[in-house]
Amino acid sequence: MVGGRVRGWWKQEWRDRNKIEKVEFQSMVMWHVMPWFFFLSWASLPLGVSMKHETLPMILGWTLIAVAALQCVHVNRSLRRSVDHYLKRAGMPRRDLAVAGALMAVGLGLALALTATDGVKDEMIGFPLLFLAVPFGQALGFAVPIRRFFVHFAALDVLLVGAFAAVGVRGGELVGLAVIIVVAGLLTLLTSRCGAWTLAVMWEGDRAREVEARLAVAEERLRFGRDLHDVMGRNLAVIALKSELAVQLARRGRPEAVDQMVEVQRIARESQREVREVVRGYREADLAVELAGAQGVLEAAGIDCRVSGSSAGLPVSVQSALGWVVREATTNVLRHGDAQRCDIVLTVTGERTTLTIENDGAPEIVPESTGSGLAGLRERLAMVDGTLDVTSGGGTFRLAAQVPLPRSQKPAGAREPEEVGL
Numbered sequence: 001m002v003g004g005r006v007r008g009w010w011k012q013e014w015r016d017r018n019k020i021e022k023v024e025f026q027s028m029v030m031w032h033v034m035p036w037f038f039f040l041s042w043a044s045l046p047l048g049v050s051m052k053h054e055t056l057p058m059i060l061g062w063t064l065i066a067v068a069a070l071q072c073v074h075v076n077r078s079l080r081r082s083v084d085h086y087l088k089r090a091g092m093p094r095r096d097l098a099v100a101g102a103l104m105a106v107g108l109g110l111a112l113a114l115t116a117t118d119g120v121k122d123e124m125i126g127f128p129l130l131f132l133a134v135p136f137g138q139a140l141g142f143a144v145p146i147r148r149f150f151v152h153f154a155a156l157d158v159l160l161v162g163a164f165a166a167v168g169v170r171g172g173e174l175v176g177l178a179v180i181i182v183v184a185g186l187l188t189l190l191t192s193r194c195g196a197w198t199l200a201v202m203w204e205g206d207r208a209r210e211v212e213a214r215l216a217v218a219e220e221r222l223r224f225g226r227d228l229h230d231v232m233g234r235n236l237a238v239i240a241l242k243s244e245l246a247v248q249l250a251r252r253g254r255p256e257a258v259d260q261m262v263e264v265q266r267i268a269r270e271s272q273r274e275v276r277e278v279v280r281g282y283r284e285a286d287l288a289v290e291l292a293g294a295q296g297v298l299e300a301a302g303i304d305c306r307v308s309g310s311s312a313g314l315p316v317s318v319q320s321a322l323g324w325v326v327r328e329a330t331t332n333v334l335r336h337g338d339a340q341r342c343d344i345v346l347t348v349t350g351e352r353t354t355l356t357i358e359n360d361g362a363p364e365i366v367p368e369s370t371g372s373g374l375a376g377l378r379e380r381l382a383m384v385d386g387t388l389d390v391t392s393g394g395g396t397f398r399l400a401a402q403v404p405l406p407r408s409q410k411p412a413g414a415r416e417p418e419e420v421g422l
Contacts, residue, residue, distance in 0.1 A: 019338065020202045027195045031079055034191060035072040035135050042131035043068040050124035057119025064110040064128060071103045071135040082142035086196045087203060097143050104136040108160065116167040123173060130180045137188030142196060146189070153185035228275065235271040239264050287311035287319035290326040291344065297330060303339050309346025314353060318403045321384045322355045325401045328373045329357040332397075336363060348405070355401045362397035377401070
């Protein structure tokens with residue numbers, strides 16, 4: 001039953017995450033586990049075997065272990081808020097930071113009392129001290145800039161050295177305690193801040209790609225609007241002038257008014273033709289450009305993409321329909337699953353053109369957004385009597401689009417039934 005739940009979670013949750021979400025999830029797991037690992041290896045085990053079997057040392061020691069465990073619980077509960085603050089998703093978790101500092105202070109006070117009462121054997125108090133600074137350092141590393149982090153730990157180091165000197169710790173042992181706090185600060189800074197910085201860079205890059213895509217769409221809209229304005233603005237101005245002239249001539253009973261209206265009719269039809277050309281150029285996709293663009297985008301995303309086949313000589317309608325297939329398939333590979341490879345094969349024969357796109361790392365269940373996208377592709381292909389077949393299984397997603405190719409429009413160099421290579 002447990003194995004089935006794990007497999008269900010793997011299919012529904014893990015495989016549907018994008019790469020950055022997976023990296024963030026793995027980092028969160030590491031940050032949750034790290035304090036407990038240090039708790040076992042640096043706090044509970046060394047303290048449990050080294051405390052003296054006397055009443056006061058036992059009370060202080062086990063209380064210290066309990067406080068250390070509470071530190072781990074608290075840092076786990078507040079970790080999400082701390083990371084969200086660093087990634088600029090939430091405000092400063094001041095209360096969480098205050099609680100982490102208070103628990104550390106209580107733990108250090110208990111360690112100081114154990115040292116003052118000589119309740120720990122063989123100078124083993126250094127290991128619990130090393131741990132006590134770790135949960136607070138992790139919370140602080142997400143919350144404040146690096147300079148303030150070092151300032152806080154420097155102040156902590158000075159206070160701790162002064163307190164232990166006051167209870168009689170001298171010489172090399174006191175220097176060792178100072179070094180322990182420095183090591184704890186550097187360790188937590190490296191394990192928490194470096195990973196969080198990597199996540200921040202990845203999310204920033206993802207947002208930059210989204211902005212770039214939006215700018216590309218906006219630029220295309222501007223181009224379309226500019227072309228449409230150039231066509232319609234000039235022709236509508238001429239139509240307005242000639243219509244006004246025709247009105248004036250008609251009021252005077254001049255027969256030239258008919259000639260002007262005939263000219264207006266001609267310009268209107270010419271405008272319709274030019275608008276169709278602008279829209280056709282905007283909507284139709286060049287298959288060769290789409291194939292090259294898909295390969296570049298997928299390889300930039302770390303996916304091994306191999307493209308074979310040539311679109312040279314294919315009818316414009318066929319290239320446009322298949323170009324939309326390439327766009328939709330590329331989007332699905334990037335957004336769904338965790339693909340490592342993608343093969344795109346274009347085959348041209350005397351009767352049909354076949355475009356096959358296959359990738360690994362596909363989810364077992366096709367996302368709803370993908371289904372609606374495929375429905376739109378089927379509608380586009382149906383306009384050129386084409387078909388679309390989709391198969392998914394074993395982590396592999398395969399899309400095959402076929403468009404009939406009239407013999408009168410058979411591209412030069414096409415062979416039957418061999419594949420045309422690049």
